[in-house]
Amino acid sequence: METLTAAYEKAPRRPGVLRDRLLRFDLLMALLTALFFSLILLVLLSLVGAASWREVIAHVGSSRGFDCILLSLKTSFAVVVLTLLLGFPAAYILALKQFRGKAFLDTLLDLPIIMPPLVTGLCLLLLLNQANPVGRLLQEWGVRLLFTPGGIILAQFFVAAPFFIKTVRESIAAIPSNLLAASATLNASDFYTFRRVVLPLCRKGACAGMAMTWARALGEFGATAMVAGSIPGRTETMTIAIYMEAMSGGLGNSISTALVLVLFSFTLLFVLKLQAGRQYEY
Amino acid sequence: MSIELKHVAKTFGTRPLFHDLSFKVEQGELHALVGPSGEGKSTLLGLIAGLHAPDAGDVLINGECVNRLGPQRRKVGYVFQDYALFPHLSAFENVAYGLRASGVERRRVHEKSLHYLNLVNLNRERDKLPQELSGGQKQRVALARALATEPSILLLDEPLSHLDAEIREQLQFELKELQRKTGVTMLLVTHNMTEAVTLGRRVSFLRHGRIERTVSTNALV
Ligand SMILES: Nc1ncnc2c1ncn2[C@@H]1O[C@H](COP(=O)(O)OP(=O)(O)OP(=O)(O)O)[C@@H](O)[C@H]1O
Numbered sequence: 369m370e371t372l373t374a375a376y377e378k379a380p381r382r383p384g385v386l387r388d389r390l391l392r393f394d395l396l397m398a399l400l401t402a403l404f405f406s407l408i409l410l411v412l413l414s415l416v417g418a419a420s421w422r423e424v425i426a427h428v429g430s431s432r433g434f435d436c437i438l439l440s441l442k443t444s445f446a447v448v449v450l451t452l453l454l455g456f457p458a459a460y461i462l463a464l465k466q467f468r469g470k471a472f473l474d475t476l477l478d479l480p481i482i483m484p485p486l487v488t489g490l491c492l493l494l495l496l497n498q499a500n501p502v503g504r505l506l507q508e509w510g511v512r513l514l515f516t517p518g519g520i521i522l523a524q525f526f527v528a529a530p531f532f533i534k535t536v537r538e539s540i541a542a543i544p545s546n547l548l549a550a551s552a553t554l555n556a557s558d559f560y561t562f563r564r565v566v567l568p569l570c571r572k573g574a575c576a577g578m579a580m581t582w583a584r585a586l587g588e589f590g591a592t593a594m595v596a597g598s599i600p601g602r603t604e605t606m607t608i609a610i611y612m613e614a615m616s617g618g619l620g621n622s623i624s625t626a627l628v629l630v631l632f633s634f635t636l637l638f639v640l641k642l643q644a645g646r647q648y649e650y
Numbered sequence: 651m652s653i654e655l656k657h658v659a660k661t662f663g664t665r666p667l668f669h670d671l672s673f674k675v676e677q678g679e680l681h682a683l684v685g686p687s688g689e690g691k692s693t694l695l696g697l698i699a700g701l702h703a704p705d706a707g708d709v710l711i712n713g714e715c716v717n718r719l720g721p722q723r724r725k726v727g728y729v730f731q732d733y734a735l736f737p738h739l740s741a742f743e744n745v746a747y748g749l750r751a752s753g754v755e756r757r758r759v760h761e762k763s764l765h766y767l768n769l770v771n772l773n774r775e776r777d778k779l780p781q782e783l784s785g786g787q788k789q790r791v792a793l794a795r796a797l798a799t800e801p802s803i804l805l806l807d808e809p810l811s812h813l814d815a816e817i818r819e820q821l822q823f824e825l826k827e828l829q830r831k832t833g834v835t836m837l838l839v840t841h842n843m844t845e846a847v848t849l850g851r852r853v854s855f856l857r858h859g860r861i862e863r864t865v866s867t868n869a870l871v
Pocket residue numbers: 662663667685686687688689690691692693694731
């Protein structure tokens with residue numbers, strides 16, 4: 369104990385210096401933060417500044433503009449529903465169960481995220497092709513995915529679902545194991561625990577993951593283009609329309625669609641944030 | 651119901667915690683377990699409740715080996731050392747949790763939860779979330795929650811450690827009464843020797859990975 373006292377007494381006491389240093393540090397952090405956010409705002413403003421609202425409304429009312437917006441909304445919504453259905457089980461298993469090959473699955477989950485969407489699209493194209501047994505089987509069953517909205521959903525799902533799964537897995541893994549143990553000692557079945565403890569406690573993560581997946585599906589371009597092409601009114605999503613119009617000289621329409629896309633994504637993110645609820649301290 | 655551990659071994663990582671641990675709590679007994687910090691008292695309770703699997707040896711409840719049964723099927727009540735309250739549920743809902751999970755009828759759930767909240771003097775705090783409760787209040791919710799399902803075995807991991815003398819004595823009395831009236835088998839971990847001796851009919855000392863000795867408190871008094 370003597371040594372502790374000695375060390376304590378020897379420690380310099382200059383609160384003024386420390387405070388100044390802290391202040392300078394805070395200032396530096398604030399400046400860098402400001403820099404980052406101005407960058408985001410600048411990029412956004414470039415889009416808003418270039419659009420005329422009358423043009424945007426006219427374009428949304430036009431058949432091509434309306435079709436691509438509707439298609440994007442429909443397919444991305446389907447992707448979110450699919451993701452919820454398959455994503456929760458995957459996140460649950462990956463977060464709570466120990467088994468062989470888990471590291472492999474983890475890596476597999478990263479693959480769609482690091483793979484260029486164009487390559488993903490190419491893979492899907494090969495998979496669905498006549499030459500592939502799976503493609504042939506689907507053909508026999510009458511399931512047509514190439515150049516159809518179904519194909520768009522598949523491509524977007526493949527690219528976007530891992531974001532949800534990863535986020536939800538993290539928030540399930542953050543639940544203290546004691547809570548799950550307590551639930552089990554209170555006669556709760558695994559399903560009951562999932563419903564009343566796991567789900568409510570990963571709500572924030574699930575909302576964040578859903579927003580990311582939805583936005584990612586809406587913004588998907590490469591894989592979609594490969595699998596579904598760009599048939600106006602049939603497989604032309606918002607992002608594909610933005611590209612096609614810009615390349616063919618219709619920059620105004622391109623900007624209008626882009627603005628709708630950004631606005632929608634932003635609203636989505638915002639609404640889901642409001643829904644997320646509080647983060648519990650464990 | 652009696653509890654018995656036979657030649658149990660348990661290792662976390664590389665450090666063996668128990669090598670050959672045998673231990674028995676008789677049916678209807680209030681048994682106190684004391685020992686230095688980090689010796690594995692909580693782990694021992696976890697082995698009985700089915701939260702940990704023994705590396706070797708058997709865990710017996712009422713003479714039957716339960717090694718392969720999950721926590722749900724062992725019907726063992728557990729008060730966790732760190733309470734493990736559900737942070738998103740009110741004190742009342744925490745207490746009601748086990749009853750609801752067991753499919754008890756609504757009105758009974760309400761009655762019983764209130765009864766046990768009352769027992770630990772928390773009826774005024776019933777709608778508060780755990781984060782709005784003091785340490786001692788949380789501890790009492792954890793106790794009420796474990797009691798509410800009325801298990802025939804209760805494992806208590808320092809259930810009264812954060813309470814002031816008055817309420818601690820009151821709850822010690824309640825636990826003893828409960829035990830006497832219902833014949834529930836209780837295993838109580840405590841740091842407090844006085845508590846061990848006043849509550850326990852027998853006291854076991856855990857040290858160096860085994861039960862060093864077990865004494866009957868009748869002999870002490
Ligand atoms: N899940 C776990 N993983 C790894 N090590 C663990 C785990 N649980 C407990 N241990 C280790 O086992 C030892 C015993 O822990 P335990 O919690 O059972 O002790 P304790 O007797 O209850 O201590 P205390 O009186 O401080 O509560 C400790 O050294 C701890 O680090």
